[in-house]
Amino acid sequence: MPLLVMKFGGTSVADLDRIRNAARKVQREVDRGYDVIVIVSAMSGKTNELVGWVEQTQPMFDAREYDAVVSSGENVTAGLMALTLQEMGVPARSWQGWQVPINTTAAYSAARFVDIPRKNLDQKFAEGFKVAVVAGFQGVSPEGRITTLGRGGSDTTAVAFAAAFGAERCDIYTDVDGVYTTDPRITSKARKLPRIAFEEMLELASLGAKVLQTRSVELAMRYKVRLRVLSSFEETDENSGTLICDEDEIMESKVVNGVASSRDEAKITLVTVEDRPGISAAIFAPLADAGVNVDMIVQNISEKDYDDHPGSVTDMTFSxxxxxxxxxxxxxEEARQAGHIAYDELVVDTEVAKVSVVGIGMRSHAGVAARMFKALADENVNIKVIATSEIKISVLIDRKYMELAVQALHDAFELDKA
Amino acid sequence: MPLLVMKFGGTSVADLDRIRNAARKVQREVDRGYDVIVIVSAMSGKTNELVGWVEQTQPMFDAREYDAVVSSGENVTAGLMALTLQEMGVPARSWQGWQVPINTTAAYSAARFVDIPRKNLDQKFAEGFKVAVVAGFQGVSPEGRITTLGRGGSDTTAVAFAAAFGAERCDIYTDVDGVYTTDPRITSKARKLPRIAFEEMLELASLGAKVLQTRSVELAMRYKVRLRVLSSFEETDENSGTLICDEDEIMESKVVNGVASSRDEAKITLVTVEDRPGISAAIFAPLADAGVNVDMIVQNISEKDYDDHPGSVTDMTFSxxxxxxxxxxxxxEEARQAGHIAYDELVVDTEVAKVSVVGIGMRSHAGVAARMFKALADENVNIKVIATSEIKISVLIDRKYMELAVQALHDAFELDKA
Incomplete structure (x- = not known):
């Protein structure tokens, strides 16, 4: 029997009416001949309420107890979804993480999957159950305590089940109807993509497109799980939403498929740093130790040589x-006081934004950077920092130009055209 | 290490402040040298909310899914209580039913205990944990699904743990400060009993005194668990509340220790029933089959012999x-139409109440019934039905006299005097 995984997020199961609406989508797939594993989040707002209680009780909470408390919202939805499906005549039952079992590491509140044995669910499917409703976001540790996967973990649960059970596809039902070429709030020319490659989605997710949790896309890419994002609140069919898949499944791809933007960036410049071998390590090791996620890095090519700075010096900028x-x-400051690094001044610029173009076509097409820089130059947008990967070019610019830059790039790469 | 079981009901853990208040009571017992098993209910209102959702989803719900949903409230409280205790410096952890495990039958939503192995909790106590916070009301079935014990089941969970772990005492913290000689809302002369025997409490509980679930008292009696009812909202010490214990622990007992009353009664009379061997079975078997809880039964001793009823006939009254x-x-009606019984008329009286006096002293004292009937006669209260057990006499009277009868009996048996 072909198998589908369907995941419904918090807004898709926010109340009994919405659960019924979601259940109808499940029923339709059962009617088409699929066995279905449904992954559910907690009703929207419930997890925040539980997290609030835990944090009020113990600001530096015991993650074991945090997990035991905050996982309860998903259990409620799983039971209600199973009841709703039964009421529609669909043989269904709910599964909590420990019942499957969803075996994870003991890294409470940030656990990772170890394995998901198929035996228990397969047995129920063999007995005639058509739907297994599984509580998302949770698992069980080797010592038999409840774990959670970190916020947004239900997407990852869905992909993990799709991988473990060889699902034909993993459908993520959410409050948007797909992945867009860019944020539709920035330009009405934004267009829904019918397909996008895993690598592109991964870049867009890590660049701040909130439609999917980065980890779930990584997992889907590793196990080649065809992932689809589509709307809970519209009528949907086989062609709805956006399919996130291997690039082999995408016949013709543009050079650039998406423009991402993020305003939650800051630029830090260390002025007049000694330029010697090992200086980068001396700067970035203490930042990593402090848990700072350094994104873009630029070392000024210009050398300075002042009287009070004999030898070679430079400026180091990072976001x-x-x-x-x-x-x-x-x-x-601590690294300077400890004598590990020396600099004249630390300058912070919080009025910046990051704008990126993403596309697997870049690998085989030259000139993307030039086209990007020209489009920005035409709008008099000054570029502060540049960073590139194989399928992405990011620039840091003044925040006030962010929307303008997104629109200019969307036009320059003709993303409004299919 | 001596061990205590402490149980906190829904109003005692209704919010974070109350959980903290309850945790302070636990801490005090730990400071006195006890290991403690804490049994918690869901925050008040939570279980009703969950039950409401289930019933709206599926009026004739699948009890397996009902149990999976409604058990989640206790898991939340257990985690929050463990966190609160940790924050006070008390080594504590939470336990869900399947983790202990609390093994029950597979009678979902009305499960019964099979056994509670001590191994897991004993190991944690040995490791230095002082408190095990256990989610009440729930267990796990032989097939590994969550069960619940029926409403009010957390009292029963507490007694079962006290029995399994040989607890010195099982303290039930609630919103009343003990067991009273009668309902204090009916007479201000009602007096808190320092001690009461299991059998008496069992009669009072089944007569409608809502302070403890009947099943929990039965279980306590069977395993000789010393049970104490006391207030969550007052300062309490070793002598607070009411101890429910074996009668051997009660030095001097009055003949009557409590007066109970219930207005949720109705009287049904079958007029002119054929009086033959087997007629009682013919009447009460279909009532039992229909799930009707018949309480008191009276067969009129007067015989009738009318022209249209040759042979012996009688009236049968029950509540x-x-x-x-x-x-x-x-x-x-169905039994009559099927020809199993014959009667002229079925008369219902819903304007009745039941008033009972309870006391283990009755076993060795004659004249209690006479004293009771005289007290009621002095107030011109007519008795409709009488039922007795070894330690209880109940009468059915007009409902409008209920409070009067309770006050008269409370005076007649001098229950206001210690």
Missing amino acids: VPINQVERAKRAM | VPINQVERAKRAM
Whole structure:
């Protein structure tokens, strides 16, 4: 029997009416001949309520107890979904993480999958159950305690089940109807992509497109799980939404498929740093130790040579998430006081944004960077930092130009055209 | 290490402040040198919310899914209580039913205990944990699914743990400060009993005193678990509340220790029933089959012999819970139409109440019934039905006299005096 995984997020199961609406989508797939594994999140708001209680009780909470408490919302939805499906005449039952079992590491509140044995669910499918409703976001540790996967973990649960059970596809039902060429709130020319490659989705997810959790895309890419994002709130069919798949499944791809933007960036410059072998390590090791996620890095090519700085010196610029600026400053100050690094000044610019173009076509097409820089230059947008990967070019610019830059790039790469 | 079981009901853990208040009571017992097993209910209102969702989804719900959903409230409280205790410096962890495990039958939503192996909790106590916080009301079936014990089941969970772990005592913290000689809302002379025997508490509980679930008292009696009822909302010490214990622990007992009353009664009379061997079975078997809980039964001793009823005839009167009257009427009508019984008329009186006096001293004292009937006669209260057990006398009277009768009996047996 072909098998589908269908995942419904918090807004898709926010109340009994929405659960019924989701159940109808499951029923349709059963009617088409599929066995279905349904992964559910907690009703929207429930997990936040539980997290709030835990944090009020113990600010530095015991992650074991945190997991035991916050996992309960998914259990409620799983039971209600199973009841709703039964009421529609679909043989279904709910599964909590420990019942499957969903074996994870003991890294409470940030656990990772170890394995998902198929035996128990396969047995129920063989007995005639058509749907297994599984509580997302949770698992069980080797010592038999409940674990959670970190926020948004239900997407990852869905992909893990699709991989373990060889599902034909993993459908992620959510409150948007697919993946767009760019944020539709920035330009109405944004267009829904029928297909996108895993690598592109991964770049877009890590660049701040919130439609899928990065980890779930990584997992899907590793196990070649065909992932589809589609709307819970519209009528949907086989062609709805966006399919995230191997690039082999994408016949013709543009050079650039998406423009991403993020305003949660800050730029830090260390002015007049001694330019010697090992200086990068001396700067970035303490930042890593402090848990700062350094994103883009630029070392000025210009050399300075002042009287008070004999030898070669340079400026070092890097970007960090804006909420990590204080932590980064402290780490740099401490490294300077400990004598590990020397710099004249630390300059922070929080009025920046990151804009990126993403596309697997870049691998085989030259000139993408030039086209990008020209489009920005035509709008008089100054580029502060540049970073590239094989399928992505990112630039840091003044935040006030962010929307303008996105629109210019969307036009320049003709993303509004199919 | 001596061990205590402490149980906190829904109002005692209704919010984070109350959980903290309850945790302080636990901490005090730990400071006194006890290991403690804490049994918690769901925050008040939570279970009702979950039950409501299930019933809206599926009016005749699958009890397996019902149990999976409604058990989640206790898991939340257990985790929050463990976190609160940790924050106070008390080594504690939470346990869900399947983790202990609390093995029950597979009678979902009305499961019964099979056994509670001590191994897992004993190991944690040996490792230095002082408190095991256990989610009440739930267990796990032989097939590994979650079960619940029926409403109020957390009291029973507490007693079962006290029995399994040989606890010195099982303290039930609730919103009343003990067991009273009668309902204090009926007479201000009602007095808190320092001690009461299991058998008496069992009669009072089944007569409608809501302070403890009947099943928990039965279990306590069977395993000789010393049970104490006391207030969550007052300062309490070793002598607070009411101890429910073996009668051997009660030095001097009065003949009567409590007066109970219930207004949820109805009287049904079958007029002119054929009086023959087997007639009682013919009447009460269909009532039992229909799930009607018949309480008191009286067969009129007067014989009738009319022209149209040759042979011996009688009237049969019995009481049932008022919400089961329709079911009882239907069962009787069907039995009559099937030719199993014959009667002229079925008369229902819903304006009745039951008043009972309870005391283990009755076993060795004669004249209790006479004293009771005289007290009621002095107030011109007419008795409709009488039922007795070894330690209880119940009468059915007009409902409008209920409070009067309770006050008269409370005075007659001098229950206001210690």
